[in-house]
Amino acid sequence: MPMPPYWELVRALTIKDFKLRYRNSALGFAWSLLNPLAMMAILTIVFSTLLRSGIENFPLFLLPALLAWRFFSIGTSMALWSVVGNAPLVSKVYFPRWLLILSSNLANLLGSSLEFLALLPLMALLGMRPSPSALLLPLILALEFLLIFAISLPLSALNVYYRDVYQVWDIALQAGFFLTPIFYSADLIPGKYRGLYMLNPMARIVQCARKILYLGIPPEPADLGIPLLGALILLALGAIAFSRLEPRFAEEV
Amino acid sequence: MPMGPDAIRVEDLWKRFRIPHERRNTILEGLAAILGGRPLSYEELWALRGVSFSLGEGESLGIIGPNGSGKSTLLKIMARILRPDRGRVEVRGKIAPILELGVGFHPDLTVRENVLVYGSIMGLRSSEIKGRMGSILRFAGLERFEDARLKNLSSGMQMRLGFSVAIETDPDIFLVDEALAVGDAEFQAKCLDKFKQFRAEGRTIVLVSHALGLIREFCDKGLLLIDGGVAAFGDAGAVVEEYARRLRGG
Numbered sequence: 094m095p096m097p098p099y100w101e102l103v104r105a106l107t108i109k110d111f112k113l114r115y116r117n118s119a120l121g122f123a124w125s126l127l128n129p130l131a132m133m134a135i136l137t138i139v140f141s142t143l144l145r146s147g148i149e150n151f152p153l154f155l156l157p158a159l160l161a162w163r164f165f166s167i168g169t170s171m172a173l174w175s176v177v178g179n180a181p182l183v184s185k186v187y188f189p190r191w192l193l194i195l196s197s198n199l200a201n202l203l204g205s206s207l208e209f210l211a212l213l214p215l216m217a218l219l220g221m222r223p224s225p226s227a228l229l230l231p232l233i234l235a236l237e238f239l240l241i242f243a244i245s246l247p248l249s250a251l252n253v254y255y256r257d258v259y260q261v262w263d264i265a266l267q268a269g270f271f272l273t274p275i276f277y278s279a280d281l282i283p284g285k286y287r288g289l290y291m292l293n294p295m296a297r298i299v300q301c302a303r304k305i306l307y308l309g310i311p312p313e314p315a316d317l318g319i320p321l322l323g324a325l326i327l328l329a330l331g332a333i334a335f336s337r338l339e340p341r342f343a344e345e346v
Numbered sequence: 347m348p349m350g351p352d353a354i355r356v357e358d359l360w361k362r363f364r365i366p367h368e369r370r371n372t373i374l375e376g377l378a379a380i381l382g383g384r385p386l387s388y389e390e391l392w393a394l395r396g397v398s399f400s401l402g403e404g405e406s407l408g409i410i411g412p413n414g415s416g417k418s419t420l421l422k423i424m425a426r427i428l429r430p431d432r433g434r435v436e437v438r439g440k441i442a443p444i445l446e447l448g449v450g451f452h453p454d455l456t457v458r459e460n461v462l463v464y465g466s467i468m469g470l471r472s473s474e475i476k477g478r479m480g481s482i483l484r485f486a487g488l489e490r491f492e493d494a495r496l497k498n499l500s501s502g503m504q505m506r507l508g509f510s511v512a513i514e515t516d517p518d519i520f521l522v523d524e525a526l527a528v529g530d531a532e533f534q535a536k537c538l539d540k541f542k543q544f545r546a547e548g549r550t551i552v553l554v555s556h557a558l559g560l561i562r563e564f565c566d567k568g569l570l571l572i573d574g575g576v577a578a579f580g581d582a583g584a585v586v587e588e589y590a591r592r593l594r595g596g
Contacts, residue, residue, distance in 0.1 A: 105466035113454055185450035186443060187426035188467050257372040340429040343422070344363065 102188060106196035111203055114171070125204060126211055129159050136276045146277065150307075153219040156212065157306040158275045158299045164205035164237055165295055166266045172197040172245035173252050173259055180346040190339050191332075194245045202238050209234075216306060224309035233301045236317060240294055240324040246331035250338035253345050273299050294320040294327075351438065353403040353519055353550040354424065359433035361394040361419055361574075393419040394430070395574040401567065403438070403518075404548035406541075408561030408582055410589050411571035417554045420571065421445065421521050424552070439518025439550070442468065446523055449508035453497035457488060460496055461511050468515035478514045485536070486510035506533055513540055519550040538564070562586045 115121040133155050141151035148154050175197040176183060176190060183190065209230065217223075252258040273295045274282075282290045290296060297320045301312040367387045393416045401407050409417045422428040424435055425443035443449070450467070451460045461482055465475035483489045486506040488499075496504060506529060512520070520541075529537065541551060541564065555561055561568060561582055568585025570578040578588045 101469075101471055102466040105463045105472065109452065109455060109459065109463055112459070113452075116454065179452070181452060182450040182463075182467070184427065185445050186464075186467055187441075255371065255373045255376065257374060261373060343427045 099189070099192065103192055103196050103199065106192065107199040107203070110171075110175075110197050110200035114200060114204065122204075122207065125208055129156070129163060129208065129212070132159055140276055148278065150220055153216060153221060154303065154307050155276060156216060156219070157302040158273075160205065160208055160212065161233075161237065161299050161302040162270065162273060162275050162295070163208070164201070164234065165241055165298075166269070168198055168201040168205070168238075168241040169244050169248060170259065170262060170266065171201055172241070173248045173262060175245070176249045176253050176342060177346055183346050184343045190342060191246065191335060194249050194335075195242065197249075198238060198242050198245055201241070202234065206234065221306060222309040224305070226305040226309055226311040229305050229311060230302070232317075233298065233305070233312070236301075236320055236324065237295075237298050239328065240298070240320065243324050243328035243331045246328075247334040247338075250335045250342075253338065253342055269293070269295060272296075274303075275299060291319075292323075294323040351403055352400045352436070353405070353438050354552070355400040355436040356420075356424070357398050357434050357436075359394050359397040359420070359423060359435065360392065360431050361416075361423060361428065362431050363391045363393055364388040365391060393574050394423070396433070397571070397574070397576055398433075399569060399576065399579050401550060401552070403550060404545070405567060406545055406551040406553070406565045407567045407569060408565035408585075409552065409554045409569045409571060410556070410558065410561060410586065411577070415571040416574040417571055418445070418523055419574075421523050421552065421554055425521050437519065440469065440516070441519045441521060442512040442515055442517035443521040444508060444512050444523065445521070449512050451496050451504065451508065454495060456493050456495055457483070457499070457507060458492045460507070464511050465515060468512075468517070470515055482507075482510045482514045485513070487533075502529060502533075505529060509533075509537060513544075517549070519552070520544065521552045523554045524556070558586045558590065 115125075118124055120127070133152055136155055136159075137152050140146045141148070172194050175193045179193050182188075182193075221227075248258060248262060272290070272293060279287070279290070279296060279300060297316050301316050304310050304312050304316070365388060367389060397416070397420060409420065411417055419428065421443070422445065423430050424437065425441055425445070426435075427443070427445075449464060452463070455463065458479065461479060462472060462475055465478075466472065470478075479492075483492060486503070486509070488503060488507055488510075491499065491503070496507075499507070509529075544551060551565075553561065553565060565582040567580065568578070568582040569576060570585050570589050572592075577592075578585045
């Protein structure tokens with residue numbers, strides 16, 4: 094029996110997820126630009142005007158990090174629902190279930206890439222120094238995608254069995270927002286905690302986005318290598334968890 | 347009667363469902379129970395107990411039996427939707443399951459988008475599906491509803507669409523679970539004609555139905571399930587007769 098062309102299925106599911114994400118609101122894609130812009134305005138007022146962090150060009154310092162974080166937080170929280178939300182498919186027809194998670198992540202990759210593209214002119218306006226390092230953005234997004242996929246696998250599978258997984262993940266994401274150098278610089282972290290702090294793969298990924306778009310310098314090998322190693326370990330664990338939980342999906346969704 | 351190699355071979359299939367005594371749907375409840383030293387207890391229900399049979403290519407099988415005898419579970423395992431606890435199923439060729447209502451649609455997508463997704467699950471290229479869109483919509487009688495969202499269709503319309511899209515994906519084996527019951531008489535007749543055509547083309551069909559007349563008339567073989575076990579397997583007429591005899595209490 095010839096292998097069915099699964100990439101056609103992945104494409105169809107990705108298009109489906111992408112359409113559904115923007116279909117149920119009148120402004121659609123505009124919301125996904127308004128949200129980070131509003132966040133940027135608020136954080137700039139708080140940390141640049143009121144608290145005077147002293148960071149040069151705070152809006153541009155913030156924006157790449159904020160978009161990179163949105164890619165992660167929206168990607169994982171959307172994918173968390175990718176099995177439960179497709180219950181009619183899961184309970185009626187067979188196909189490899191992990192394709193649902195992959196497709197959800199791909200739809201989110203598409204959305205986040207468009208956000209970066211749409212806001213690049215604004216970054217230029219804010220005084221972004223044009224640098225060849227900026228061309229590394231797709232590589233950094235690809236690395237982050239791998240991390241998102243690795244985490245989405247166990248999250249989506251657990252969500253089939255426990256209906257409060259999204260609450261737990263929501264708290265984790267809030268903690269992550271503060272434990273990742275988004276609205277502050279990682280230099281502020283005291284030396285004795287720095288090693289531990291930098292184990293968070295998102296810390297380095299967010300810094301990569303900031304380096305190439307704000308500082309105009311290329312990331313160091315460790316900035317890419319350590320998150321890559323982390324993502325691969327998480328992927329292995331996530332895949333094991335997913336394959337353990339997968340057999341009873343159709344009974345539980 | 348075309349008699350080829352086995353299209354479906356089912357060997358010693360066992361399937362257990364666990365029905366928890368108390369619902370514990372959240373991590374918090376789970377943690378509380380573990381800390382409180384109350385392990386989760388289950389009621390075990392064996393839906394299938396050692397089912398074996400085989401079906402030749404091009405044969406049609408009718409599965410009958412009382413409610414709760416394991417018919418739908420058996421069909422879902424053959425479709426690879428459920429996984430058995432023991433035993434195995436071998437299937438040669440592409441399977442199209444038409445279970446209960448519909449084949450797996452998303453309520454917020456349009457008719458057309460749903461057809462594209464379903465077709466790709468069944469292994470068709472998007473160009474192939476688009477080429478068949480017209481005939482799928484025509485068979486379902488939904489030409490004017492191509493851009494309607496699925497949740498706005500009646501259950502009968504959804505069932506017709508599911509049926510139409512399943513038969514247009516060129517499966518070798520059909521698994522049909524009471525799917526005809528919702529359709530009106532005209533659509534049922536249309537589907538039966540289709541099934542007759544598929545039989546003539548040598549495709550394999552498995553029907554779960556309470557319509558014993560349909561099974562006797564349409565199927566080569568019958569399988570009577572009682573309490574998850576095979577009570578009778580063989581010529582459809584004889585198996586239906588056996589079931590009728592048991593129903594009379596003979």
